[in-house]
Amino acid sequence: MADAMVIADSRAAARVSKQTRFSPTGEVLRDIARGGISGAIVGIAVGGLGGRVVMRVVAILHPDAVGALTENGNRIGHITVGGTLFLVLFGLISCALAGALWVIVSPSIPGHTGVRALLTAGIAITIGTPLLIIGRNPDFVILDHDPRVVSLLVALVGLIGLSIALLDSWLDRRxxxxxxxxxxxxxxxxxxTLMGAVLVLPFVLLVFLTSDEYQLPLRAGYALLVVGLCTATWWGLRVRGRATTPPGLVVAARGALLGAIILGMLTSAPHISRALGAPS
Structure with missing residues (x-):
């Protein structure tokens, strides 16, 4: 929440001054829904179709692996309707999670659109990499632990974060x-918002608080939970007509987000290392 919140605060101030026109509750719901919509669109366009492009590049880089069966049941280099639909569905689910996280953390990310998008790409890589790169996945053995493949997958995670932030800004204007x-x-x-709360939020909590991929003595999900509580508090203040964010709330939210980034790095690094062939 402060540089990014300056933008939110100025918008909130304008809304408060025109309370006869704008619904504070409706505007909060608009912000939440916009993030979810952004995640869904990016899930299909970037997560799904982008995943198909990455798999095609992988087949070009490793022609000897073409036809090999992957862990998810698809064959490397074979473009099928079923395989493409699986990638689109996987991308949609993954980006629904990313969209939910964006809704939670976006008020705490500083800067204007371009800066926020770049920061979001970095945050996506540090926190979201284990969703796509699981170190124990045997597919990396088939692909000789190729660093180019791992780099492509990491870049795809960053591109998803970048795209959600940019699309959210575009939708905000429209x-x-x-x-x-x-x-x-x-x-x-x-x-x-209700659909996201019922269908997506429980899955987000399950992944970041209980899944083996995010197993650490102190999970990144705990820090994200604190960020979420700060964001929910800010929403409540906006609904009541407050136009500026309490400084203490800004500090708490950004501190928790920084903690989530650090814990995310500690979680992602072993997955990337094992995907590159390092011993577990």
Whole structure:
């Protein structure tokens, strides 16, 4: 929340000054829904189709591995409808998680659009890499622990984060605002938010708080949970008409986010190392 929150604060201030026009609750729901929509679109366009491109490049880099069966049941180098649909579905699920995380952490990321997008790419790599690169995956043995393959996968994770941040900013300039007395947009945003809370949020908690891929004595998910509580507090203050973020809340949210980044790096590094062939 401060540089990024300066933007949010200025928007909030404008909304407070026009309370007869804008619905504070509706605007909070708009912010939440926008992040979820961004994650879904990026999941199909970048996560799914981008994953297909990466797999095609992998086949070119390793022609000897073409036809080999991967852990998920697809064959390297074989472009099939089923395989493509699997990648799109996997990308959609992964980016739904990424979209939920973006909703939680975005108020704490400083800077304007370009800076925030670059920072988000870095955060995505540090926290999200274990979603795509699992060190014990036998596919990396088939591909000779090729650093080019690992680099492509890491880059894809970063591209997902970058794309969600940029698309969220683009949608923010185009999605209709929630006006007092005009229920249509607010109902839509509330529906999207409810769907995310029911279908995505439990999965996010399950992955980051219980999965083996994020196993550490102190999980990154715990720090992300603190960031989420700070963000929820800020939403509550906005609903009540507050236009500026309490400095203590900014410090707490950014401190927790920094902790999540550090813990994410400690979690991701062993996966990348094993994918490159280092002993476990």
């Amino acid at each position: 999605l209709p605002h929630a006006f007092t007395g005009r229920k249509g947009p607010a109902v839509f945003y509330a529906t999207v």
